[in-house]
Amino acid sequence: MNKKRVFSGVQPSGDLHLGNYLGAIKQWVEMQEKYESIFCVVDLHAITIKQNPEELRKKVIEIAKIYIASGIDPKKSVIFQQSDISEHAELAWILNTVTRMSDLYKMTQFKDKGGENENIGVGLFDYPVLMTSDIILYDTDVVPVGEDQKQHVELARDLAKRFNHQFGETFKVPDVRVNKEGARIMGLDDPTKKMSKSASSTLNYIALTDDPEKAAKKIMKAVTDNDGIIKYEKEKKPGVSNLLNVYSLLNEESIADIVKRYEGKGYGDFKKDLAEIVKQFLISFQEKYNAISDEEVRGILTNGAKKIKPIATETYKRTKKIMGLN
Numbered sequence: 648m649n650k651k652r653v654f655s656g657v658q659p660s661g662d663l664h665l666g667n668y669l670g671a672i673k674q675w676v677e678m679q680e681k682y683e684s685i686f687c688v689v690d691l692h693a694i695t696i697k698q699n700p701e702e703l704r705k706k707v708i709e710i711a712k713i714y715i716a717s718g719i720d721p722k723k724s725v726i727f728q729q730s731d732i733s734e735h736a737e738l739a740w741i742l743n744t745v746t747r748m749s750d751l752y753k754m755t756q757f758k759d760k761g762g763e764n765e766n767i768g769v770g771l772f773d774y775p776v777l778m779t780s781d782i783i784l785y786d787t788d789v790v791p792v793g794e795d796q797k798q799h800v801e802l803a804r805d806l807a808k809r810f811n812h813q814f815g816e817t818f819k820v821p822d823v824r825v826n827k828e829g830a831r832i833m834g835l836d837d838p839t840k841k842m843s844k845s846a847s848s849t850l851n852y853i854a855l856t857d858d859p860e861k862a863a864k865k866i867m868k869a870v871t872d873n874d875g876i877i878k879y880e881k882e883k884k885p886g887v888s889n890l891l892n893v894y895s896l897l898n899e900e901s902i903a904d905i906v907k908r909y910e911g912k913g914y915g916d917f918k919k920d921l922a923e924i925v926k927q928f929l930i931s932f933q934e935k936y937n938a939i940s941d942e943e944v945r946g947i948l949t950n951g952a953k954k955i956k957p958i959a960t961e962t963y964k965r966t967k968k969i970m971g972l973n
Contacts, residue, residue, distance in 0.1 A: 650681065650682055652685065652787050653675075653685065653787065653788065654685045654686075654687070654785050655675060655791050655792060656729065657671070657714075658693045659703060659709065660703075662852070663844065663855050664842055664855060665832060665852065665853040665854075665855070665893065665925070666793075666841065667855075668717060668855060669893065669896045670831065670832055672713070672717045673717070674791050675714075675717075675719060675724075676719055678789075685787075686714055687726075687781060688711055688714075688728050688948070689729045689778075690729050690730050691729050691730050692729070692777060692778070695768060695774050696768070696771065707728055711728075711947065712936055714726055715939055716932055721947045721951070725951045726947055727954075728952065732956055732959050734780075734784055734959040734962070735777065735781055736777070738780040738783075738784055738962070738966060739780040741970065742779055742780055743773065743776055745806060745809050745810050745813060746776050751773065754775055754799070754802070755798060756774075756798070757774070757775075775798075775799045775802050778796075778803065779806050779807070782800070782803045783819065783962070784958070785955070786819045787821045788822065789823075789824050790822070790823050790824065793831070794831050795831075797823055801823065804821060807819070807820045807821070814969045814970060817965060818962075832892060833885065834846060835852065835853070835865055835868070835889075838869075838886040838889045853866075853929075857929065859925075859926040859927075859929040860926065862926060862929055866918055866921050866922040866925055867918050867922055869886065869890060869918065870886045871884075871890070872887065875914060879891050879902050887914075890917070890918070891905060894921050897924050898924055
């Protein structure tokens with residue numbers, strides 16, 4: 648029986664943090680055991696905002712290393728660089744012809760990034776169409792994403808259906824999967840907003856490449872509340888609930904069990920223990936990360952692109968043919 652295919656990716660920009668790992672990459676590692684898995688470093692998405700070329704090259708390698716250090720196995724999953732396969736951009740152009748301006752104006756991420764500003768690049772506006780291309784190019788069955796990307800996968804579903812309706816069955820309509828518990832790890836300095844690699848304060852997030860001791864101190868400084876009761880109530884106690892999420896996911900333990908253990912204890916004990924869990928996680932992760940050479944990563948990316956290229960080529964040829972372009 649053929650396995651279903653999963654596809655996802657991360658931009659090589661900013662510092663990947665604990666929220667990225669718990670909300671997405673950890674889920675990918677688990678899924679590669681059950682699915683035919685394709686994981687991309689989406690560098691074409693990164694250039695929707697200005698990038699330093701040398702820094703971008705370094706970040707591509709860094710993201711691939713993070714994939715591997717997290718447990719994505721190149722023997723089980725394909726890891727590749729988006730720009731190595733031209734069909735991503737070529738299919739995106741074709742999809743632009745069936746995409747409506749109203750589709751893209753609905754995208755909340757575009758609005759959040761200043762969509763009212765006329766000086767914002769077209770690429771940022773069109774970003775979700777390229778993401779649709781990424782997904783449907785590989786006849787993807789399942790797309791695991793964070794909550795903030797769910798709307799983009801819904802657009803991919805809509806565009807695949809619309810194209811199929813206009814031209815005939817061409818694309819598989821993908822399903823979206825959001826990891827409910829880890830989908831939104833919130834900022835340590837403001838638990839009402841998502842942890843973000845573009846946050847102005849480094850106290851907002853714990854980067855996967857952070858010094859473990861400094862990361863532990865960030866946990867100790869994390870915003871909680873004044874009642875001193877360790878309890879999961881997302882609306883009333885967002886700070887404590889967020890830390891419970893992190894604890895649960897890193898320690899692979901239920902929130903109910905953690906709450907029971909700290910019954911009658913204060914935030915000090917709870918934060919101290921969580922700080923140690925985060926510290927040990929980063930030490931282990933960074934040992935794996937630092938053991939991977941740049942040369943090894945380049946080879947994995949090149950081999951990944953070679954392996955996956957025939958699928959992209961076949962999908963693009965099929966698309967051109969049904970549209971009358973060849």
